[in-house]
Amino acid sequence: MRDVAVVGFAQRQMKDFDGSPSMAELLVPILAECYEQTGWAKKDIGFWCSGSSDYLAGRSFSFVSAIDAIGVLPPVNESHVEMDAAWALYEAWLKIQTGEVDTALVFGFGKASAGVLRRTLTLQLDPYTMTPLWPDTVSLAALQARLGLDAGLWDEAALAEVVNRSLTDAEKNEYAVRAGGSSVGELLARPMFADPLRKHDCAPVTDGAAAIVLAAGDRAREANQRPAWITGIAHSSDGLHLGTRDLTTSGSAQRAAAAAGGTDGVQVAELHAPFSHQELVLRSALGLGDDVALNPSGGALAANPMFSAGAIRIGEAAKRIWDGSADKVVGHATSGPALQQNLVCVMEGRN
Amino acid sequence: MTVAFDYTRSTGPVIGRFLTGLRDATIVGGRLGDGRVAVPPPEFDPVTHQAVTEFVELPDTGTITSWTWVSEPVAGQPLGKPFAFALITIDGADTPWLQAVDVASPDDIETGMKVRARWAEERTGSVTDLVFVADDGNAPETATPAGGTEDVGLIVTPVSLDYRYAASPEESSFFRGLAEGRILGQRCPKCRKVYVPPRGACPTDGVPTSEEVELSDVGTVTTFCVVNVPFLGQRIKPPYVSAYVLLDGADIALQHLILDIPAEEVRMGMRVKAVWKPRDEWGTSIENISHFAPTGEPDADFDSYKHHL
Structure with missing residues (x-):
């Protein structure tokens, strides 16, 4: 295996992006920031991979317009996934492993505010037995939350604690679209939205984009003084039917964490949990103890741009390695209804 | 939408x-x-x-x-x-x-x-x-x-x-220009190419296009197709011609209709001019231009548009 590290990361998150759904104009400054961090130019990037969805943009081949932001003359080596950019990062990591390239830039973008996000996302469900009912993502997460409440795995106060900690931490995150802690009591006094979930239990609809630069060996050391070396990365998926898996646990997150070498010694975890109870599910699936700092960025409850929020978790975790505040971190991304698909990326710093 | x-x-x-x-x-x-x-x-x-x-x-x-x-x-x-x-x-x-x-x-x-x-x-x-x-x-x-x-x-x-669409700043100025009967493009500061409609970034260089350029409503047909197939929502009776028109001063062609000429007479290099709808029908839309029609000038040399195909 080649040593591959995260060496660059830039993001933008906002409530409502006033621009086109192809978001090329938002990606230009993000890519410029990646060049500045690494000291590289377009020609130094061996492979490009993006994550986005036409269902969000409401137009076909929207990722092709986004490529304008790269500038493709001479032509670039490029690919796309209809998933969060964390999976684009996985593809780029594999591409570097093949030895074909030494560097890659992955990016994700999505203008969720153009449509009704919780409705648009019903199109990721089984089209025969689910989509005709238009089961919105918030309802599906709420069904999952109640299963855990009824089973005594968590209570409403535990959900409010996750929210309070996340929104308090989000005060320090300039990209948070929702921030400001209060108290468990105050949060529980707010009305239900999708009983048993309140609005603050659900990630805010967010527009945004992000980019991550990967590099192998000496190229990584040349671009970053303390690269975040990827020591384990894996992803896994659970079945299509909600009824045939235990929604109070996440088998796929557990398998991904195991395949990534486990999380022993991890000091900081950035978990992509778009609903408060999902952080509790993930924490247990990834085997993270009480001594692990969870989502210091505020996590997805503070901002959750579709198709980049997972990659942002990896970028935020990598930043803790770069600044020397941690030696071992994990970034996690999820996709699909009720934590169906999960990706785990373990990174370490070396002195 | x-x-x-x-x-x-x-x-x-x-x-x-x-x-x-x-x-x-x-x-x-x-x-x-x-x-x-x-x-x-x-x-x-x-x-x-x-x-x-x-x-x-x-x-x-x-x-x-x-x-x-x-x-x-x-x-x-x-x-x-x-x-x-x-x-x-x-x-x-x-x-x-x-x-x-x-x-x-x-x-x-x-x-x-x-x-x-x-x-x-x-x-x-x-x-x-x-x-x-x-x-x-x-x-x-x-x-x-x-x-x-x-x-x-x-x-x-x-x-x-x-979907509720927002136009990018570049698209906004393009659509506002159309409402005044003007066709506005933007020039890449690096390769100097002029894009119309303007885009968020130059697809060659990946930098924002900033300089606004007003273009002529006269241009050259670079390529075209004759539409023979009826489809849902079709507004013109086939056969008719949909073409790429390279406006004078632009580096990228604009897609539009070529009418006022039998479909079989449309050709590459043909010079055409925009036929605008009556002013009281204008909005912020490319549909302000009803179609393009032949100017009657001699055809443009292939060399003049060969890099824009």
């Missing part, structure tokens, strides 16, 4: 059996490798990955395993008012099924509650053929007879999504 499409899907032996059951007001489960009964029946066992081949007819009653209250329903959901989505374990089944429950308020539903199906009068073989209601113990209503005898082999699932 609304993007809509009706997907026609074949159902296969497992989902087809399940949907045929719903059409006939019967809930059909499938037996998994470990003996459990799943509703809906999956085509393949989620653990052993073996095909599911054994079906079990079940009653149309069950128990709420989990529920949530949909306080603000979205378009297409089964009830046009606040309702509950629930995971319902059908009597005799072992895995819960996602369905809608028609109750008046979240106070009228709880985990463990008994429910029964309320079948639609006209059923097509769809999960929308029924919703669940509280089972008050009274004799269930008898469902109307099935509407067909053939198995449900195909279903149509309409998908319709609404």
